[in-house]
Amino acid sequence: MRVALLNPPTYEDFDGGAGSRYQARREVTSFWYPTWLCYPAAMIRDSRVIDAPAERLNLEQTIPLLKDFGFIAMYTTAASASMDIKTAEAIKAAYKDVNIAFVGPHVSILPEETLKATDAIDFVCRREFDYTLKEYAEGRPLGEIDGVSYRSNGKIVHNKEREYIQDLDGLPFVVDIYKRDLNYLNYTIPYLRDPYVSIYTGRGCPAQCIYCLWPQTFTGNVYRVRGVDRVIEEVKLAIEYFPKAREIFFDDDTFTANKARAREIAKRLKPLGITWSTSSRANVDYETLKVLKDSGLRLFLVGYESGNRQILKNMKKGVTLEQAEEFAKNCKRLNIMTHGAFIMGLPEETPETVEESIRFACKVDPDTIQVSLASPYPGTEMYDLCKEKGYLVEDNLVSERGYQKCSVQYPRMSNEDIYNAVAMFYRRFYFRPGYIAKTVWRMLRDKEEAKRLLREGYEFIQFLIRRREAESGKAC
Numbered sequence: 001m002r003v004a005l006l007n008p009p010t011y012e013d014f015d016g017g018a019g020s021r022y023q024a025r026r027e028v029t030s031f032w033y034p035t036w037l038c039y040p041a042a043m044i045r046d047s048r049v050i051d052a053p054a055e056r057l058n059l060e061q062t063i064p065l066l067k068d069f070g071f072i073a074m075y076t077t078a079a080s081a082s083m084d085i086k087t088a089e090a091i092k093a094a095y096k097d098v099n100i101a102f103v104g105p106h107v108s109i110l111p112e113e114t115l116k117a118t119d120a121i122d123f124v125c126r127r128e129f130d131y132t133l134k135e136y137a138e139g140r141p142l143g144e145i146d147g148v149s150y151r152s153n154g155k156i157v158h159n160k161e162r163e164y165i166q167d168l169d170g171l172p173f174v175v176d177i178y179k180r181d182l183n184y185l186n187y188t189i190p191y192l193r194d195p196y197v198s199i200y201t202g203r204g205c206p207a208q209c210i211y212c213l214w215p216q217t218f219t220g221n222v223y224r225v226r227g228v229d230r231v232i233e234e235v236k237l238a239i240e241y242f243p244k245a246r247e248i249f250f251d252d253d254t255f256t257a258n259k260a261r262a263r264e265i266a267k268r269l270k271p272l273g274i275t276w277s278t279s280s281r282a283n284v285d286y287e288t289l290k291v292l293k294d295s296g297l298r299l300f301l302v303g304y305e306s307g308n309r310q311i312l313k314n315m316k317k318g319v320t321l322e323q324a325e326e327f328a329k330n331c332k333r334l335n336i337m338t339h340g341a342f343i344m345g346l347p348e349e350t351p352e353t354v355e356e357s358i359r360f361a362c363k364v365d366p367d368t369i370q371v372s373l374a375s376p377y378p379g380t381e382m383y384d385l386c387k388e389k390g391y392l393v394e395d396n397l398v399s400e401r402g403y404q405k406c407s408v409q410y411p412r413m414s415n416e417d418i419y420n421a422v423a424m425f426y427r428r429f430y431f432r433p434g435y436i437a438k439t440v441w442r443m444l445r446d447k448e449e450a451k452r453l454l455r456e457g458y459e460f461i462q463f464l465i466r467r468r469e470a471e472s473g474k475a476c
Contacts, residue, residue, distance in 0.1 A: 001070030002046045003137050005037040008087045009052040009059050010080050011398075030189045033182070033198045035174050035251065036103075037075055040133040041181070042172035047137070049181040059087055063094050071099045073125075073133050078106045078213075078377050079397045079404075081114070088120040101136070101148075103129045105218040109379030111149035112156050123150035126158075127218055128165055128203075164204070164219075168226045173234045174199060179241045190456055191299060191339035191368050192277060193246035197238045201231045201265065205253035207281065208316040209303075210381035211346065214253055217379040223257045232268045239274065247298065250278040257281070259288045266295035277301070282324040289330050299337040299367075302327070307360025308353040311346050315382070321360065328364035340366030344425065345374035345408050345418040347385060354413075354421045358428050365435075371425045373406045373418065426460075 031054045041047045048069075052062045066072060072091060076084040088100050099122045107114045107124040114124050125132045125148055132147045142150045147162030165171070175197065178184055188194045202225035205215040215221045235248055255278040256262050269276060277299040304324055306312055312319070331338050342357055361369060375397050376383040386392040386408055393415055394407035406419040429435065443450035 001137065002068055003041075003044050003048075003133070004066055004069040004072045005034075005041045005047060005049045005133075006062075006066070006072055006074045007034040007037060007049075007051045007053060008074050008076070008080075008084050009057055009062050010083055031187050032189065032251075033174075033178065033187055034075065035198060035200060036129075037073070038174040038177040038181075039130045039171055040073070041177045042174065043130065043134045044137045049177055051182060051186075054182070054186040059090055062087075063091060066091060066095065066098070069098065071101070071137060073101045073103055073129070075104050076102050076106055076114075077104060078375075081106055081117075085118050085120070089118055092120040101125055101133070103133070105213050105377070105379070109217050109377075111158060115149060115151060115156055123148050127162060130165065130171060132162060164222075164224065166224060168203065168224055169230050171226075173237060175234055175238045175241055184242050184245065189249070191301070191337075192249055193275065193298070194452065195242070195245050196247040196249050197242050197245045198249045198251045199231075199234055199238065200252055201226050201250050201255065202252050202258075206257055207254060207318055209305075209318075210315050210385065211343065211374060211376070212253075213375075213377045213380060216381065217377070219253065223252075223254070225258065225261060228261070228264050228268060231265055232272075235269065235272065235274070239272065246275065248274055248276040250276065252279060254281055255279050256284050256288070259284065263288055263291045266292045266297065270295040272296075281319055282327040283319045284327060284330075286330045286333075289334055289336060293334045293336050297336060299339060300331065301339045301341065302366070303341045304361070304364065304366075305341065305343045306346055306353065307357040307363075311348060311353055314347045324360075325364060328366070332365075338364075338366040340364065340369045342369060342371045342425065343374050344371060344421045345406055345410075345413075345415075347382065347391070347410070349374075349410055349418060350412040351417070354425070358425055361425070361429055362432065369426075369429055371422045373404050373422060374408055375404070376408060430460075 034049060034051050037049050041049045050062065050065055074084060074088060084102070091098060091100060100120060101123050102114055102121050103125045108126040111124045111126055115121055123142055127147055129147070132145055135145050136142070142148055143159070146160055149156060149158045178197070184197060185195050187196065189196060202223055204219040204221065204223050205212070206221055206223050207215070208221065238245065238248060274296050275298050276296050278301070280300040280302050282302050282304060305315065305317060307321065309321060312321070328338065340361060342361060344354065374382070376386045376392060391408045391410060393409050394405055396405060397407060399405055406415040409415040409418070439453060443453055
């Protein structure tokens, strides 16, 4: 059968696709590669990846594209599940004989609830689904496939868990599928050079952060890695396939978790003369940072999360404020840019801890920031904690138009106050005279950077306006 791997249509500018860590409408337009769907696509004959959000396709435009496919695997998230279920039902109504599977972290944790939600879903794949989809596409019966949940004789059956893939070098290159099925010029992230190409060098993360969805529900708390030779080979292909790409982004949960390996990859990248960026925890030593910078590293996506010691301890971050400050100083010393991620509404948040986080952000002074609302995803330790203590006050993570909602409240801070803290955080950080002066200087030195920053500034201001309208009830 022909197989479609679908990143389904969602809210306008919704950034909750298969390679994304941020599942809501973003402040500035951004699209991540549907990397998880591209792995099985490369192993299945007659397959096609359809990335509806990046192609700006709505449901009516997407359904005709699925006409000749007998099996459709749809990637879903906790934030988009209700919309994705309606999409599956519409597809079934159009093509009654098609088989539909849901994949992703959300259904890994809630397989039974997902199947009970609609008859349009034939089965779900729990955890890593690369070989699960391959085996089904090759005709293996569901009863013989690990990691699936499905209906049988009126009951829901959960087959045994599929073991995590240990031989990541046995997986194909996703850039082959990017070239075959995607338009790489569609993909843009505000803090990356545009256009960029994203690949994984490993899966999983050894950190124990209680809020983080992926390691707890999908990829595990062990950093499984690809061989350095394979990574470099795929990078070379990306350079060949996508000549206009200005940056490679290594989208591992934490690329620097294995510092010796990170240095080895960096040294092998140096002769290629490329610009690259990646994710990191704020605990990397100066010597490692220098090796990475000397090899073409431009930017780190780094999770600072909070400026309060107790909150960092509550969420098991494993990085101290002192380590984070030292990391920030070393990055500035080496001219490594940083995109700092912060979260409002982590356990026991108060007005005072919000103030500490804002002051800390201004102190470490990343080049750009993102401020998210804490989202207690099912399957995470944070979700269990919030349920146990009665902190969870809202089941829906996003509004009807895709804006992130605050679903938690604490004894000294309501969910409304936490929600409002996000906009305040942004204003306090970005509207500092020193930050504005630094940005103007960057724009004067680089015309392309000026165009990008002006566009992003306009989109950011429009986002704040729309968000304010949503708060006042003018928008959903």
